[in-house]
Amino acid sequence: MSLPSPAVAVPRWDRPNALTFILTVLALAFLVWSFSNVGLSWERMQRGFPALGSILDRMFPPDLERLPQILRSLLITFQMALVGCVLGLILAFPLAILAADGLSPHPVIKQLARGLIAFFRTVPDLVWALLFVIAVGLGPAAGVMAIMVDKIGFAGRFFAEAMEEVDKGPQEALAAIGATRSGLIFSAVVPQALPSFIATSLFSLEKAVRGSVILGLVGAGGIGVELKVAFDLFDYDTAATIIIAVFLLVVLVEQVSNRVRKRLL
Amino acid sequence: MALALALPDESLIEALTPALRIQGLRKAFGARTILDGLDLEVEPGTAVALIGANGAGKSTLLRMLVRLIEPDAGQMTLLGEAVTELAPGPLRTFRRRVGIVFQRHNLVGRLSALSNVLHGVQARKSGPRTWLQALAPAADRAEALACLAEVGLADRALQRADSLSGGQSQRVAIARMLMQRPEFILADEPDASLDPRSGEEIMDLLYRLAKDKGLTLIVISHRLEHTIRYSDRIVGLADGRITLDRPSRQADPRHLRQFFTGRDHEE
Numbered sequence: 001m002s003l004p005s006p007a008v009a010v011p012r013w014d015r016p017n018a019l020t021f022i023l024t025v026l027a028l029a030f031l032v033w034s035f036s037n038v039g040l041s042w043e044r045m046q047r048g049f050p051a052l053g054s055i056l057d058r059m060f061p062p063d064l065e066r067l068p069q070i071l072r073s074l075l076i077t078f079q080m081a082l083v084g085c086v087l088g089l090i091l092a093f094p095l096a097i098l099a100a101d102g103l104s105p106h107p108v109i110k111q112l113a114r115g116l117i118a119f120f121r122t123v124p125d126l127v128w129a130l131l132f133v134i135a136v137g138l139g140p141a142a143g144v145m146a147i148m149v150d151k152i153g154f155a156g157r158f159f160a161e162a163m164e165e166v167d168k169g170p171q172e173a174l175a176a177i178g179a180t181r182s183g184l185i186f187s188a189v190v191p192q193a194l195p196s197f198i199a200t201s202l203f204s205l206e207k208a209v210r211g212s213v214i215l216g217l218v219g220a221g222g223i224g225v226e227l228k229v230a231f232d233l234f235d236y237d238t239a240a241t242i243i244i245a246v247f248l249l250v251v252l253v254e255q256v257s258n259r260v261r262k263r264l265l
Numbered sequence: 266m267a268l269a270l271a272l273p274d275e276s277l278i279e280a281l282t283p284a285l286r287i288q289g290l291r292k293a294f295g296a297r298t299i300l301d302g303l304d305l306e307v308e309p310g311t312a313v314a315l316i317g318a319n320g321a322g323k324s325t326l327l328r329m330l331v332r333l334i335e336p337d338a339g340q341m342t343l344l345g346e347a348v349t350e351l352a353p354g355p356l357r358t359f360r361r362r363v364g365i366v367f368q369r370h371n372l373v374g375r376l377s378a379l380s381n382v383l384h385g386v387q388a389r390k391s392g393p394r395t396w397l398q399a400l401a402p403a404a405d406r407a408e409a410l411a412c413l414a415e416v417g418l419a420d421r422a423l424q425r426a427d428s429l430s431g432g433q434s435q436r437v438a439i440a441r442m443l444m445q446r447p448e449f450i451l452a453d454e455p456d457a458s459l460d461p462r463s464g465e466e467i468m469d470l471l472y473r474l475a476k477d478k479g480l481t482l483i484v485i486s487h488r489l490e491h492t493i494r495y496s497d498r499i500v501g502l503a504d505g506r507i508t509l510d511r512p513s514r515q516a517d518p519r520h521l522r523q524f525f526t527g528r529d530h531e532e
């Protein structure tokens with residue numbers, strides 16, 4: 001057995017066509033321009049890191065004097081995330097049914113529901129918060145609504161996908177005996193999609209807790225307000241306490257969520 | 266009184282009217298004719314085994330009886346209903362009276378056997394109390410449990426369906442079909458995905474249930490011996506028509522074998 005002798009020379013690279021070549025050059029040029037446009041320079045970084053160092057220095061030791069107030073705000077933040085998330089999940093469910101292949105009552109309704117979910121998902125929650133602060137005023141209520149809308153977009157999509165992916169057999173068996181649409185959905189589809197629903201819900205809550213901190217920065221209530229005030233007053237050691245408290249809350253929620261996930265799935 | 270005497274007894278009328286009458290049934294998929302003017306009559310309470318080579322159109326015929334597939338031409342009367350003429354609403358109501366067992370059992374794996382059986386009640390009712398056994402009214406729960414007992418699985422009621430064997434799953438599917446309170450049973454290779462022994466048990470179960478309840482049964486099986494043993498009458502489909510029709514007792518396996526070609530069947 002001998003190796004076949006190469007009869008022709010094979011090029012190492014495909015020859016790029018003109019369009020690919022032009023697009024590649026343009027993309028690279030844009031990248032270079034982006035670097036220069038964001039004002040990131042070696043000199044600035046050299047100045048920035050020591051400054052960051054001095055801020056960190058002034059953060060420690062963290063000031064625990066305002067701890068009770070901080071913990072109260074932290075609780076409000078968590079409750080804001082929880083309520084917004086629960087409301088969002090509750091509303092995401094029917095919207096997901098309207099958006100799911102095979103469950104939606106009409107193709108037009110399906111497209112509308114999908115469009116709404118996509119819109120809710122693509123507009124960042126911070127933008128929703130700004131809108132709701134204007135609509136309902138400063139405070140946690142605005143945060144709750146921003147989180148709710150964001151979670152409708154997030155969970156709506158995953159709920160719909162989960163319901164589309166289940167085994168169709170049980171649905172068809174029930175449809176053949178004349179079961180109603182709600183019968184199919186709640187007896188055949190939801191039980192199969194449940195593990196996925198739970199995973200999405202827990203992940204939504206984690207996301208909501210992380211997100212709710214930021215929302216306070218635009219006045220939508222909770223610990224973010226405290227953080228902004230502390231920074232505005234150059235009160236860096238109080239800010240440190242807040243950041244550590246937020247960090248602990250996020251870690252705690254993720255841990256609990258992992259436990260729940262493991263137990264239920 | 267005199268009038269009542271002059272009229273035949275109701276059960277007598279029932280016994281004289283065929284449970285199923287098919288006349289001139291036609292179906293083609295594209296250029297391919299599957300059913301070519303098929304005629305068939307079935308007396309109430311008969312267990313009919315439908316045999317035919319792979320691709321002969323057995324499944325097509327069975328599905329057409331409840332219009333899961335629409336015929337091109339012909340008449341079908343099932344349980345006194347002119348099936349071909351039913352509007353969507355009445356068709357739904359009619360389908361509730363016909364129990365179907367498929368090759369795939371189509372259970373919801375994450376739910377208990379009992380909840381799966383309870384789902385059969387959706388042929389008659391709707392609402393949250395038909396979704397889960399835990400939510401069901403006492404009477405429905407008891408009926409579902411009785412249906413499970415009929416297929417010999419009462420002791421598995423709360424076990425998750427995905428923890429059951431293939432044969433047990435098919436039994437649960439049959440119990441769900443019983444929960445529907447069917448008047449007619451259609452079974453399309455209920456034994457196909459099972460080992461020969463579980464397959465035989467399923468065929469035996471269906472036959473016994475049909476006999477006990479006086480239901481009419483049409484069953485397709487690709488196992489020759491089971492087909493003969495668990496039916497009253499054997500009907501063979503070939504070239505789009507019924508080309509063989511005889512009591513199962515008189516069936517000669519040598520004549521039947523030609524209907525089982527084109528398939529690697531175990532016996």
Ligand SMILES: Nc1ncnc2c1ncn2[C@@H]1O[C@H](COP(=O)(O)OP(=O)(O)O)[C@@H](O)[C@H]1O
Nearest residue numbers: 294295299317318319320321322323324325326
């Ligand atoms: N929806 C369909 N479209 C096209 N051809 C089909 C369809 N359903 C069944 N057939 C064809 O019709 C023939 C009969 O199928 P089927 O009734 O399933 O046969 P059997 O159950 O006797 O094995 C087969 O050749 C099959 O390929």
Ligand SMILES: [Mg+2]
Nearest residue numbers: 323324325453
């Ligand atoms: Mg078939």
